[in-house]
Amino acid sequence: MTEAAYQKLEQRFRRIGAIEDAGSVLQWDMAAIMPHGGAEARSEQLAAVHATAHRLLVDTETDDLLGAAEAERHALDSWQQANLGEMRRRWTHATALDERLVEALSKAGSACEMIWREARPAADFGRARPSLDHLLGLVRESASAKAAKLGLDPYDALLDLYDPGERAANIDRIFAELESFLPDLLGQVLERQQRDPAVIRPTGPFPTDKQRALAVRFMTAIGFDFDHGRLDSSLHPFCGGTPDDVRITTRYDEGDFTSSLMGVLHETGHALYERGLPAAWRRLPVGQARGMSVHESQSLLVEMQVCRSRSFLTFAAPLMAEAFGGTGPAWQVDNLVRLYTRVKPGFIRVDADEVTYPAHVMLRYRLERDLLADRLPLADLPAAWNAGMKARLGITPPSDRQGCLQDIHWYSGSFGYFPTYTLGAMTAAQLFAAAKASDSAIEAGIGGGNFKPLVSWLRRNVHEPASSLPTAELLRQATGRPLDIAAFKKHLEIRYLS
Amino acid sequence: MTEAAYQKLEQRFRRIGAIEDAGSVLQWDMAAIMPHGGAEARSEQLAAVHATAHRLLVDTETDDLLGAAEAERHALDSWQQANLGEMRRRWTHATALDERLVEALSKAGSACEMIWREARPAADFGRARPSLDHLLGLVRESASAKAAKLGLDPYDALLDLYDPGERAANIDRIFAELESFLPDLLGQVLERQQRDPAVIRPTGPFPTDKQRALAVRFMTAIGFDFDHGRLDSSLHPFCGGTPDDVRITTRYDEGDFTSSLMGVLHETGHALYERGLPAAWRRLPVGQARGMSVHESQSLLVEMQVCRSRSFLTFAAPLMAEAFGGTGPAWQVDNLVRLYTRVKPGFIRVDADEVTYPAHVMLRYRLERDLLADRLPLADLPAAWNAGMKARLGITPPSDRQGCLQDIHWYSGSFGYFPTYTLGAMTAAQLFAAAKASDSAIEAGIGGGNFKPLVSWLRRNVHEPASSLPTAELLRQATGRPLDIAAFKKHLEIRYLS
Numbered sequence: 001m002t003e004a005a006y007q008k009l010e011q012r013f014r015r016i017g018a019i020e021d022a023g024s025v026l027q028w029d030m031a032a033i034m035p036h037g038g039a040e041a042r043s044e045q046l047a048a049v050h051a052t053a054h055r056l057l058v059d060t061e062t063d064d065l066l067g068a069a070e071a072e073r074h075a076l077d078s079w080q081q082a083n084l085g086e087m088r089r090r091w092t093h094a095t096a097l098d099e100r101l102v103e104a105l106s107k108a109g110s111a112c113e114m115i116w117r118e119a120r121p122a123a124d125f126g127r128a129r130p131s132l133d134h135l136l137g138l139v140r141e142s143a144s145a146k147a148a149k150l151g152l153d154p155y156d157a158l159l160d161l162y163d164p165g166e167r168a169a170n171i172d173r174i175f176a177e178l179e180s181f182l183p184d185l186l187g188q189v190l191e192r193q194q195r196d197p198a199v200i201r202p203t204g205p206f207p208t209d210k211q212r213a214l215a216v217r218f219m220t221a222i223g224f225d226f227d228h229g230r231l232d233s234s235l236h237p238f239c240g241g242t243p244d245d246v247r248i249t250t251r252y253d254e255g256d257f258t259s260s261l262m263g264v265l266h267e268t269g270h271a272l273y274e275r276g277l278p279a280a281w282r283r284l285p286v287g288q289a290r291g292m293s294v295h296e297s298q299s300l301l302v303e304m305q306v307c308r309s310r311s312f313l314t315f316a317a318p319l320m321a322e323a324f325g326g327t328g329p330a331w332q333v334d335n336l337v338r339l340y341t342r343v344k345p346g347f348i349r350v351d352a353d354e355v356t357y358p359a360h361v362m363l364r365y366r367l368e369r370d371l372l373a374d375r376l377p378l379a380d381l382p383a384a385w386n387a388g389m390k391a392r393l394g395i396t397p398p399s400d401r402q403g404c405l406q407d408i409h410w411y412s413g414s415f416g417y418f419p420t421y422t423l424g425a426m427t428a429a430q431l432f433a434a435a436k437a438s439d440s441a442i443e444a445g446i447g448g449g450n451f452k453p454l455v456s457w458l459r460r461n462v463h464e465p466a467s468s469l470p471t472a473e474l475l476r477q478a479t480g481r482p483l484d485i486a487a488f489k490k491h492l493e494i495r496y497l498s
Numbered sequence: 499m500t501e502a503a504y505q506k507l508e509q510r511f512r513r514i515g516a517i518e519d520a521g522s523v524l525q526w527d528m529a530a531i532m533p534h535g536g537a538e539a540r541s542e543q544l545a546a547v548h549a550t551a552h553r554l555l556v557d558t559e560t561d562d563l564l565g566a567a568e569a570e571r572h573a574l575d576s577w578q579q580a581n582l583g584e585m586r587r588r589w590t591h592a593t594a595l596d597e598r599l600v601e602a603l604s605k606a607g608s609a610c611e612m613i614w615r616e617a618r619p620a621a622d623f624g625r626a627r628p629s630l631d632h633l634l635g636l637v638r639e640s641a642s643a644k645a646a647k648l649g650l651d652p653y654d655a656l657l658d659l660y661d662p663g664e665r666a667a668n669i670d671r672i673f674a675e676l677e678s679f680l681p682d683l684l685g686q687v688l689e690r691q692q693r694d695p696a697v698i699r700p701t702g703p704f705p706t707d708k709q710r711a712l713a714v715r716f717m718t719a720i721g722f723d724f725d726h727g728r729l730d731s732s733l734h735p736f737c738g739g740t741p742d743d744v745r746i747t748t749r750y751d752e753g754d755f756t757s758s759l760m761g762v763l764h765e766t767g768h769a770l771y772e773r774g775l776p777a778a779w780r781r782l783p784v785g786q787a788r789g790m791s792v793h794e795s796q797s798l799l800v801e802m803q804v805c806r807s808r809s810f811l812t813f814a815a816p817l818m819a820e821a822f823g824g825t826g827p828a829w830q831v832d833n834l835v836r837l838y839t840r841v842k843p844g845f846i847r848v849d850a851d852e853v854t855y856p857a858h859v860m861l862r863y864r865l866e867r868d869l870l871a872d873r874l875p876l877a878d879l880p881a882a883w884n885a886g887m888k889a890r891l892g893i894t895p896p897s898d899r900q901g902c903l904q905d906i907h908w909y910s911g912s913f914g915y916f917p918t919y920t921l922g923a924m925t926a927a928q929l930f931a932a933a934k935a936s937d938s939a940i941e942a943g944i945g946g947g948n949f950k951p952l953v954s955w956l957r958r959n960v961h962e963p964a965s966s967l968p969t970a971e972l973l974r975q976a977t978g979r980p981l982d983i984a985a986f987k988k989h990l991e992i993r994y995l996s
Contacts, residue, residue, distance in 0.1 A: 014542075015546055015549075018539075018542040018543050018545070018546035019543070019546045019547070019550065021539060021542070021543050022520060022524055022543040022544075022546065022547050025523075025524055025527060025540075025543065026520055026523055026524070029523060029527065033728070034743060035724060035725055035726055035727055035728055035743055036725050037723070037725040037726035037727075037742060037743065038726060038739075038740070038742050038743030040742065041516075041519060041740050041741075041742035041743060041780075042523075042743070044512075044516040044519070044781070045516050045517075045519050045520040045523065045740075046520075047516070048513055048516035048517045048520065049517070049520050049547075052517065052550050225535065226533060227533055227534055227535040228533055228535035228536060229533055229535075230531065230533055241536075242536070242539050242543075243539075244535060244536050244538065244539035245532060245533055245535065245536030245539060245540070282539070283542070
C-alpha cells in the first residue's frame with residue numbers, strides 16, 4: 001500500500017513537473033522573443049498552465065496519498081523520504097492558496113510585467129504603479145494565507161517559497177554582521193583604488209555577433225552544453241527553461257562587451273546547476289534546485305569567485321583580445337583585473353561590484369518588507385528608494401529607471417526573493433573556499449582554462465544532492481559548517497585590500 | 499439553467515483553448531528553436547499538456563453540460579448554437595480515445611518526429627521505420643476507435659478531424675475528375691513551355707538577412723502584423739503559434755531566394771487567416787479555423803492565385819531587384835512570371851508547381867489509405883512511393899530523402915491530412931474568382947501593392963465566419979456554389995495555356 005501510494009505520488013508529481021516545465025518554456029518565450037501583441041493570450045496560457053499544476057497538487061487525492069506514504073515512510077530510502085518531504089512542503093504551500101488567487105496572481109504578474117517593460121525605458125513609475133498596486137494586493141493576500149497555514153510571519157511565508165527554511169530573523173542577523181564591516185571596507189577599498197593605475201576601458205564598437213561568439217566560447221569552455229541549451233537576448237538577463245533545455249539570456253551593448261560577457265558567465269553558473277541536477281529524479285521535487293540562495297551561489301561562484309579572478313582573466317584576456325582584434329594596454333591582464341574588480345557605488349544592482357552589491361539587496365529587503373506590511377505607500381516608493389541609496393551608497397538615482405523601476409522582481413510578483421542574492425554571494429565564497437581546499441587541481445585548472453575539476457566538485461557537492469538535504473545541511477556537508485560571513489569577508493579582504 | 503450550462507461550457511472550452519494554445523507555442527518552439535537534447539523533456543511536456551486538455555474535454559461534467567445546453571438550444575443565438583455544435587463534435591472525437599492512447603500518440607509523435615529530423619537529411623528511411631511503425635500502430639488504433647464512435651470508416655474518421663464533414667468517397671470523386679484532365683493538361687503545358695523563352699535564374703549569393711528583410715517587406719505589405727507574430731527558420735516551413743501571436747517559419751537557400759520567398763508568402767496566407775479569426779470568440783471552438791482545406795485555401799490563395807500572378811510580380815519585381823542589387827534580364831517581370839509559373843515534374847511536394855502538385859497529393863492519399871488499412875507493409879513504402887512517382891510524373895526519386903522521407907506529416911502522426919492540400923487549391927481558385935467578381939478593386943490593388951481590398955473580402959467571407967458554418971456552406975455563401983473543379987481548371991488553363 002505505502003509503496004503503491006508513494007509510486008502514485010511520484011507519477012503525479014512528475015506530471016506536475018512536466019506542466020511546470022511547460023510553463024517555464026512559455027515564460028522564457030514571453031521574456032525573450034514573444035511579440036508584444038501576444039501578451040494577453042500568453043497570460044491566459046500561463047494562467048491555465050499554472051492553475052492546472054496547482055489543481056493537481058491540491059487535489060484531495062494528493063493529500064490522501066501523502067498521508068498513506070508518510071504513515072510508512074520507514075519503508076522508503078533516504079531520497080524517497082526527502083522526496084516525500086518536499087512533496088508535502090509543496091502541498092502545504094499550494095493548499096494555502098485557492099485556485100482563484102493562484103490564477104489572479106499569474107495573470108496580474110504577467111500583466112504588470114508587460115507594463116513594466118514599457119515603463120522602465122520610459123522611466124515612468126506612475127505608468128506601472130496601478131498594476132503593481134493591484135499585484136501587491138494579491139501578493140499580500142497570498143502572504144497572509146500562507147502565513148496562517150505555515151504558522152509564520154507573512155514575509156517569512158514568502159521567503160520560504162524561494163529559500164526553504166530561511167527566516168527574516170536569520171537574515172536580519174546576517175545583514176547586521178555585513179553592515180558591521182562593509183561600509184568600512186568600502187571606504188578602504190575606494191581609498192586603495194585611488195592609488196591604483198586608472199582602469200582603461202577597451203574601446204569598441206563591439207559587434208553583437210562577435211560578443212555572442214566570445215560568450216559561446218567561454219560558456220562551452222566552462223561546460224555549458226549547447227545540445228541542451230540556448231543563449232538569447234532579453235531585456236532582463238535570466239536563466240530559464242528546464243534542466244534538459246537550459247536557456248540563458250543576456251543583453252548586448254555594442255560600446256562595452258565586458259558587462260554582457262560577465263552576465264553570461266553569471267547565468268552560466270545557474271545553467272550548470274540546472275543541468276547538473278540528477279536525471280533519475282527529473283521533474284520530481286527532490287530532483288529540483290534546493291532554493292534560490294543555493295542557485296545564486298552557483299551563478300556567483302562562477303562569476304565572482306572564478307571569472308573575476310586573476311587566474312581566470314589570465315586565461316581569458318588573450319581570447320578577448322583575439323575576438324575583437326584588441327591590442328594595447330586595455331587588453332592586458334592587470335588592466336582587465338582592475339576593470340573586473342573595480343568597486344564603484346552605482347545605481348544599478350545587476351551592474352554592481354561585489355562590495356557594494358549587498359547594499360542594493362539590503363535596501364530592497366527593507367523596502368519590500370515595508371511594502372508587504374503596508375507601512376510604505378506605493379506612491380512613496382521612489383522617494384524611499386532614492387533616500388535609501390543616498391544613505392547606503394551616497395548617491396541619488398537621476399530617474400526611476402535607475403531607481404525603483406530597474407528590477408523585474410516586484411513587477412512580476414516576486415517579494416522575498418532579493419535577500420537570496422546576498423545569501424548566495426556568501427554561500428558562493430564558502431563553497432569555493434572549501435572546493436579549493438579539497439582539490440588543488442581546481443585553482444590550477446581555472447588559470448589554464450580547464451574547469452572540469454571545479455565543475456566535478458560542484459556536481460558532487462551541490463548539483464547532484466539537489467533537494468535531498470536542507471540548505472543548511474547541504475552546506476555543512478560540503479564545507480564543514482553552516483553559513484557564516486567568514487569566507488565572504490576573507491574573500492573581499494584578499495581580493496580588494498591585499 | 500441552459501444559459502448557465504452554456505456559459506459554463508464557454509468557460510471550460512476557453513480554458514481548454516488556452517491549454518491547447520500553450521501546446522502550440524511549445525510545438526513551434528520544438529520545430530523552430532529547441533536544442534536537440536531537449537526533445538525527450540519536451541515530449542513529456544507536450545504529453546502532459548495534451549492530456550490535460552483531453553481530460554477537461556472528456557470529463558463527464560462536459561457531457562452533462564452539453565446535454566443541458568442542447569436541450570434548450572433554441573434559447574441560444576446562431577453563433578452560440580454553432581459553438582455548441584462544435585463543442586459536441588470535439589467531445590465526440592475526444593471521447594473516442596482514452597487518455598492512455600492520447601498520451602501515447604503525443605509521445606510517439608514527438609519521438610518519431612525527432613528521429614525523422616535526423617533520418618531525412620541522412621536519407622535513411624530504415625532509421626525512422628521502427629518509430630514510424632510504432633506510431634502508425636497507435637494511429638490505426640485511434641482510427642478504429644473513432645470509426646466506431648462516429649460510425650465512419652477508419653480513414654474518414656481521421657479525415658474528419660482535419661476537415662470536418664469531408665469523406666473519402668467525395669475525395670475519390672473529385673480526384674477522379676482531376677485525373678481526367680490533369681495529365682493531358684500537363685502534357686500541353688510542357689509542350690507550350692518549350693516554345694517560351696528559357697527561364698533565367700537570378701544568380702546569388704542571396705544573404706539570409708537580405709532574404710529575410712525582403713520577406714518581411716512583402717509580409718507587411720500584404721498585412722502580416724509583426725506586433726502579433728514572428729518569422730523564423732525551421733527545417734519544414736509551417737505556420738504555428740496562436741491567433742494573437744502567429745509564427746511562420748521558412749528555410750533559406752543562399753543560392754536561390756525565390757523558393758523561400760514564395761514559401762513565406764504561402765505561410766502568410768495561413769497567418770492572415772489565424773489573425774483574422776473573430777477576437778470575440780477567441781479560444782472557443784466556433785472561433786477557430788474551419789478546417790485544413792479552408793486553411794490551405796488561404797495560403798494557396800495568397801501564394802498561387804495572388805503572388806505568382808503577373809499583377810503581383812509586376813509590383814514585386816523592382817523590390818526584389820532592389821533587395822539584392824539585381825540587374826538585367828533575370829529581374830524582368832516577364833522572366834519572373836515564367837520562373838514562378840514554371841511547370842516541371844519534380845520530387846519534392848513543397849517545391850511543386852500547381853499543375854503537378856495534385857499528383858503528389860494523390861500519391862500520398864493512396865499510400866496513406868493503404869498504410870492505415872495495413873494493405874501496404876511499411877518496409878515496402880519506399881518502393882511503392884517511387885513506383886507511384888514514376889507512374890504519375892514519370893520520374894523516380896534518387897533517394898528516400900526526395901521520396902517518402904520528405905514530409906513531416908506521417909512522422910508526426912498526421913494521416914488523413916494530405917488531401918486537404920488539393921481541396922484547398924481548388925477552394926482557393928473558387929474563392930479568388932468570386933472575390934474578383936465581387937470587387938474590381940481587388941485585382942487592381944494587387945498590381946499596385948495594395949492588398950487591403952482582397953484581405954477585407956477574405957476577412958468578411960472566410961476569416962470572420964470562422965467555424966460558424968460547415969465548410970460547404972461557407973463556400974456556398976462566399977461563392978454561390980459548393981466546391982467543384984471548374985474554377986481550378988479554368989485558372990490552370992488561363993495561366994498555363996493562354
